[in-house]
Amino acid sequence: MIGIIGGTGIAGILKGDKEEVINTKYGKAKVIIDKESDVVLLFRHGASHSLPPHKINYRANIYALKMLGVERILAINSVGSLKIDLKPGMFFIPNDFIEFTKKREETFYDCGKVVHIDMTEPYCPQLRNVLKSILEKRKYAYGEGVYVCTEGPRFETKREIEIYKNWGDVVGMTGYPEVVLARELEICYTSLCSITNYACGISKNILTVDEVLSTIKEMEDKILNIVEEFVNYKFGERDCICKDALKHAVIG
Numbered sequence: 448m449i450g451i452i453g454g455t456g457i458a459g460i461l462k463g464d465k466e467e468v469i470n471t472k473y474g475k476a477k478v479i480i481d482k483e484s485d486v487v488l489l490f491r492h493g494a495s496h497s498l499p500p501h502k503i504n505y506r507a508n509i510y511a512l513k514m515l516g517v518e519r520i521l522a523i524n525s526v527g528s529l530k531i532d533l534k535p536g537m538f539f540i541p542n543d544f545i546e547f548t549k550k551r552e553e554t555f556y557d558c559g560k561v562v563h564i565d566m567t568e569p570y571c572p573q574l575r576n577v578l579k580s581i582l583e584k585r586k587y588a589y590g591e592g593v594y595v596c597t598e599g600p601r602f603e604t605k606r607e608i609e610i611y612k613n614w615g616d617v618v619g620m621t622g623y624p625e626v627v628l629a630r631e632l633e634i635c636y637t638s639l640c641s642i643t644n645y646a647c648g649i650s651k652n653i654l655t656v657d658e659v660l661s662t663i664k665e666m667e668d669k670i671l672n673i674v675e676e677f678v679n680y681k682f683g684e685r686d687c688i689c690k691d692a693l694k695h696a697v698i699g
């Protein structure tokens with residue numbers, strides 16, 4: 448089963464049947480299950496974007512997908528660009544991250560078992576290759592590199608971006624802890640980032656939600672095409688690092 452986690456502006460694009468509530472020990476998660484295509488859809492901000500990035504129950508979301516038998520997740524994120532060559536309207540596939548979040552529940556293992564999960568390759572290499580092959584086949588411009596996750600919900604300052612741009616390539620507010628939580632449950636996870644704007648200080652203008660939403664709108668057909676190809680991709684057996692991630696990570 449494949450999980451699609453939608454971000455800003457995606458609820459309008461990816462439509463599904465009625466929402467179901469999955470009760471987990473970390474709280475409730477709302478999903479749309481398409482039994483025919485074996486796909487679970489989850490909108491991280493809620494169907495009406497009522498949840499800001501720092502209030503999302505990431506653990507309930509990822510745990511609910513695990514309970515439903517999801518083995519592969521395609522997360523859709525919107526990001527600001529930290530590099531001139533990474534233009535708004537392009538896609539971005541992260542291969543690493545750094546995070547500056549402050550008050551998020553970032554592990555399933557905070558009582559009982561002590562688990563130190565390996566983060567050498569935080570995103571599933573197999574899924575990243577599938578995603579890259581889809582974008583290349585469709586000639587959609589994309590970049591690869593480091594996703595910088597901030598707490599939000601404010602945008603970053605010019606000074607923060609002057610620092611972040613030396614450490615990463617794009618900045619967002621939702622990529623973490625999703626990627627870690629998925630690995631802790633041995634789920635393959637990759638992120639398709641839509642570059643919606645230049646980050647503060649790189650952009651010549653102030654940052655607005657309107658700019659983010661209008662760029663997502665302009666990219667929606669491409670996002671839909673990519674998601675459709677991804678969910679119809681003939682994945683073989685999982686032989687990546689993700690499926691046995693806990694093997695060498697547990698103490699005691």
Ligand SMILES: CSC[C@H]1O[C@H](OP(=O)(O)O)[C@H](O)[C@@H]1O
Pocket residue numbers: 453454455456491492499500523524525526599619620621622656659660
């Ligand atoms: C409206 S801009 C900021 C908003 O968009 C991003 O969310 P997502 O990655 O889920 O598309 C960012 O993280 C903020 O939540």
